[in-house]
Amino acid sequence: MRVVVQRGGRRGRRAGLAGVLWGAAELTVTVGVVVLLLVVHQVWWTNRQALAGAQEEVRELERRWTGPSGPSAPSGPSGPSAPSGPSGPASGGSDSAGAASGAGADRVPSVSGSRAPAPAKESAYGVLRIPRLGVVVPVAEGVDKRAVLDKGYAGHYLGTAQPGARGNFALAGHRNTHGEPFRYINRLRAGDELIVDVRGQRYTYVVGRTLAETGERDTGVIAPVPRSTVRPEYGYDEPGAYITLTTCTPEYTSKYRLVVWGTLKT
Template sequence: MLLFVAYQLWYTNVLAQRTADGAAGSLRQTWERLPQGDAAPPPAAFEPGQGFAILHIPKLDVKVPVAEGTSKAKVLDRGMVGHYADGALKTAMPSDKQGNFAVAGHRNTHGEPFRFINRLVPGDPIVVETRDAYYTYEMASVLPQTPPTNVSVLEPVPKGSGFTAPGRYITLTTCTPEFTSTYRLIVWGRMVEERPRGQGAPPALAAR
């Protein structure tokens, strides 16, 4: 029993972090191989489990790949965060001119990228790095607890966020309380800058 607990609480983090770091490195290498100023359009759709971005939360020292879909086996248990992209839960991409880019991540075990998102406060930066651009959001509001069935938090203008009109938003979702999956903790942000990759990292990342 003690070995199983150690595996769950420690070794799954080691394995997931190794996988996530490798995925982030592969993404960066792929982007760097593109010709300078390459204007080829991104894929119309990504395959389930395919990494396509890197999420940065500077305050929490989080840098984690974002993959398509929220499959535990293909995405979440591999230490990545997953983009809600399936059926009625499909949400926007950062490059969309309106919408809500929503992602899920583990709060405990398997890399636990969202363990401390409850520590974010309004104004804290959240940056999504893609092949073509950096998208900077500012944390705006939090819903400390809601049932997993409350999918209205993923809507283009998410319910409970305080947003009242269409815009460019981000939603982070994870389980709460810690070490359970009874409820969901939701953090929302509003996009404040879109910066082409060729201009370098935004101020939120430049000093890191």
């Protein structure tokens, strides 16, 4: 009697290996699609969402300012003093991480200034215009990541000067994602204008100096007389009315800070 031997063991092992490889390929594709969607959401959708919201906030501020209870329009190169007012400069990068970003950057000491009341924390009260870059963005009180910066606003460091006042009107903004209002401030040059409107008053600052890279805890860049504590050859020596823009650098990171300074035009 002849016995027939089945030789399916090797084929079975091959089929099993093929199934494992196919499953791994499917998992890899699925993970890739999920990651791609997250990147699209973070880089594209948050920009559209924040930009649209910021633009609507600018329109709302301007409607309030031109309404029956407000002045007719911003006027003049400068106006009366506003209240003046650091932990390190807040992050404006893709993730706004670090002790100097978001809520941590709100903890800044106050300095002497006008007796006028400060704006409500985390509320938009002004508009920053950067003609060279085509930027028009709301200014809100504080630099909390979620409540201010992620809305596409420029955040005012608590405790620093208000627009038009002596001292340093210091702002933070995202460089990437969430409207990225400060993405191209590295392109600003000496002589470019930075215009701040606050309920019927217009304050025009002129860019004077830039600092391409400093540490996230460089508190000197937003001091009343701004001067880097990391790179002390950058900054100013005399009291005056300054503006400071801070954001992250390099792009899509929060490792360092990029700084632009200007002085009030008189």
